[in-house]
Amino acid sequence: MPKLLLLAAVLVGAFAGAARAGAEPKIAHFTLWNGLEVVVVPDHRAPVVTHMIWYKVGAADEAPGKSGLAHFLEHLMFKGTAKNPGDTFSQQVAAIGGQENAFTSSDYTGFFQRVPRDHLKEMMALEADRITGLVLTDEVVRPELNVVLEEQNTRVANNPNGRLAEQMDAALYLNHPYGRPAIGWRHEIETLTRDDALAFYRRFYTPNNAVVVIAGDVTPEEIKADAEATYGKIAPRAEIAPRRRPAEPMQEGPRTVTLADARVEQPSISRVYLAPSSTTAKPGESEALEVLAHALGSGESGRLYRALVVDQGIAINAGANYSGTALDYARFGVFSSPKSGRTLHEVEAAIDAVLADVIEHGITAQELESAKSRLIADAVYAQDNQATLAQWYGSALATGQTVEMVEAWPAAIRAVTADAVRMAARTWLDRRTSVTGYLVNSLKPEEKHS
């Protein structure tokens, strides 16, 4: 059973330039009696359907000391129910030639299948059963913990980039649980138990805390009937409190983290600034940050690449990114890797000069138009991918956005002005709320052990 852990940044990163729709399909959105939200995205190009359930719970909802629990439970959700024991569900998906997967971020946990259209109702019945019917025994829980630990090894412990990203997040968030890795701290994952998983499951897995997104060759009417016949049979089993996480205090000073690993062949610098998310930003602000990230650093036409790689020839790459899909904070990032013979500090100074210029003078009219066109075009192209569309709506609804906000996104991008971009740069590219990470092969001798 392959399972994906999509950390918030990864998932959203894939989206940033991908999934904002222009010419919208006619989306339907309704709520069942039990509180389950359903979003239907008709797409009649092929007789296939993408079926997703998004629980509004993620790693940032875990109790202190229990990090990794949301992701561990995601894995355990494949262990069967009383009605569909063992891997019945996965076997049925495989038998009909379908695909399935699952993912956990700081804000949500999701499961999906992509199957022939005729098998959708079957998937809905199986997924509905799994909302409350999970059966866990120690025999399945223990080995799965090892699977999760192995995943942590691959993604973080044995991955210098993963290790640095983990330590940078911990330094970026002084108080908010986004500072904990979505996969969990290894020493805490090791202590997770069946009881922990079941308590978390009973508290957060309930129809009134979930969103089902169905994209494909369907109509809202038939989905409504099928949803009532399947999901509609599941009673809510927990009240869901408002999702309020501890907020960040005033961040007072620039931070750095240096990670040395003998496997690093190419040093790099990356910096993340605390930024508002689509959900927390003032109107237009998140869109201005998207445009700014594209103008600064999307590919080889971005300012950072042109300045550091093309003009100055001191770096082998350079870019920027912004990921707005989050319930609370988002991050604005810049990065670069020096050319052989150049230092991280030279590259950092060059990045700082580019950023200072954008803060002072903003971006050009041409950069503005180009970034906006590209973002909107990407959103249109994204409609070609059923799963991407479904994921776009699901992640938005699981992080406090609405269907209307998703639909209005291309217009909001079109409305971004050069002034708004300069203001966003001036407001949010503030070193005091940033962490700069240095990935190096080894610490300087005096840094190593003193």
Add this chain to the structure above:
Amino acid sequence: MPKLLLLAAVLVGAFAGAARAGAEPKIAHFTLWNGLEVVVVPDHRAPVVTHMIWYKVGAADEAPGKSGLAHFLEHLMFKGTAKNPGDTFSQQVAAIGGQENAFTSSDYTGFFQRVPRDHLKEMMALEADRITGLVLTDEVVRPELNVVLEEQNTRVANNPNGRLAEQMDAALYLNHPYGRPAIGWRHEIETLTRDDALAFYRRFYTPNNAVVVIAGDVTPEEIKADAEATYGKIAPRAEIAPRRRPAEPMQEGPRTVTLADARVEQPSISRVYLAPSSTTAKPGESEALEVLAHALGSGESGRLYRALVVDQGIAINAGANYSGTALDYARFGVFSSPKSGRTLHEVEAAIDAVLADVIEHGITAQELESAKSRLIADAVYAQDNQATLAQWYGSALATGQTVEMVEAWPAAIRAVTADAVRMAARTWLDRRTSVTGYLVNSLKPEEKHS
């Protein structure tokens, strides 16, 4: 009502070179039926007595989002009970010419009075009444919140050193609640309510979670009788769970924090390393760190001062410190301020060279003997101060130590070897588990806004 917030570091810092007894008075230690521990430290030089109660709860026991609650409750404990309303308690202390105060750390909350011996039982009765009898109305809670916010202003918000220390702790602890300031994050203090305070009070203020320490012109026998007649009347009202806080993950890389404040006239550098506390250290390890801190940096004879100030003439001060009194982690610190015309980086390189030398070669036999003699002498002198002695036992018992461990401390210091000191330096002066703080007047132009 003056009240002291002693952050763990401050309290323990005052102790590091102060309160380890050599020629012990005959200490008595017993537990009442209700779980209250009592420690009696006879001291017959004057007809006065120091009476302290230590609750085994501090800022690190607060729920996420409620930082500052332990300290806020400390303030509110002076608001009166049903039996002794308003400031009856404080007025009685004042009327007999006594002194009183209170303090909150990450691990404990304490209250004390120093009064003429004949009034001790009266203090015990008043303090016993206050364990469970507190009455809080909105009329007293609201104004006290402003007092606490004003205290936060003075200690942190308007104090560059305080701001840097706060942000460094948040960067030092990636997961453990010691990363939260003991006084609380300002934005969270602002939201604390009467209900929060009462819930915390009912959960943690109970005889079975407290230690009473009485030092002065008393005998264990009379204290036992008086304790039973006063504290013995209070029934336990809550069960106390083991104090397990989320532990630190592997810390992978050196971190820095830079704090710029226009009021800074003298830049400085400070570095804290995560270290074991007296409670978590292997036998002898915490004592070796004490010796190391003294050899490196206690006053003008320490290595750092001699190297940076005397020999190289690049700094106006330099030192080291270690504070072992904590339930979980402790910190080993080094610091210096450059002479005018010298940079923080020059000073940092000089510190690193001193530390590298100690890691490589350890300290000399003469440094070892001198540090040990001074530590033991300080402990003997500390017995001159009744309140210091009481505080020593109280803080130890509130952080997982025993009376026997306190009494054995001078012998443990005597037993420290040069090898143990070198090993402690090699193990714990590891940059990967450290944060270096730079206090400066202003960020470099490119750091300011990019």
